[in-house]
Amino acid sequence: MKFLSRAYIFIIFALLYAPILVVILFSFNESGNLSSFSGFTLYWYKDLFRSGEAIEALKNSLILALSSSALATILGTLASFSIAHSKNKYYQTVMKSVTNIPMMNPDIVTGVSMMLLFVGAALMFKLDNVLGFWTMLIAHTTFNLPYVILSILPKFKQMDKHLIEAALDLGCTPSQTFFKIEVPAIMPGIISGLMMSFTLSLDDFVISHFVSSPDFKTLPLYIYNQTAHEVKFSMYALCTLIILTILVLLIAVNLAGSRKKDRPRKQKRVKGATAK
DSSP states (O other), X not given: OHHHHHHXXXXXXXXXXXXXXXXXXXXXBSSOSSSOOOOBXXXXXXXXXXXXXXXXXXXXXXXXHHHHHHHHHHHHHHHHHHHHHOOOHHHHHHHHHHHHHHHHSOHHHHHHHHHHHHHHHHHXXXXXSOOSHHHHHXXXXXXXHHHHHHHHHHHHHHSOHHHHHHHHHTTOOHHHHIIIIIHHHHHHHHHHXXXXXXXXXXXXXXXXXXXXXXXXOOHHHHHHHHHTTOOOHHHHHHHHHHHHHHHHHHXXXXXXXXXXXXXXXXXXXXXXXXXX
């Protein structure tokens, strides 16, 4: 049974990571074809950075991902605070159900509905070329918001309520209690929600396709346009850079989380040693 379980896990991981390894390997292929690996080269990376359109799409994606994830994190934190502190159980149930709706909707439904909303608003206010950065920012913030709420809301429930009562009894205002007591307690949820919304915004294609304009193209849209007819090996280099960037971010987040977990253990050991 152990052999079968290990073989099953190996097959699953091979299916998940083999395509990624192929992309990384052939981004250094000198011949520029998938039939054989002729030699190591950085030509495709140089060709990528020579393309001004690719660099512009990368910059647009980073600006959009940072802006939408930051905005979704702020709104999601406030929404989670409102849901967690509400004494009305019916209100909490309704808000949780409403929060889950955007995640259950197919991306194409969300994209089409967003496009119709923006086009209808443009016709109502007699605006031209309404689609662009601002419509994409609204759309990305909208579909990122539920993930932020689901990341932060459990942290509010895990928090010791007596700490809030003690802070208020000692003279702290509600705003001081929120920033000094509650925000540090829910910080892991805030960070995970921020990272999740950033990655979701960075690689979104379907919703961006419906609410974008030719003047503002993100990296997924650029990659789709480049690979619609013939795949260039500079796209392999671009995908490799994205994979490595996300890998570095995940390692940094995991290291930061492990250090936070180790600090209480070290403090307990120090206290135990001083007590003896």
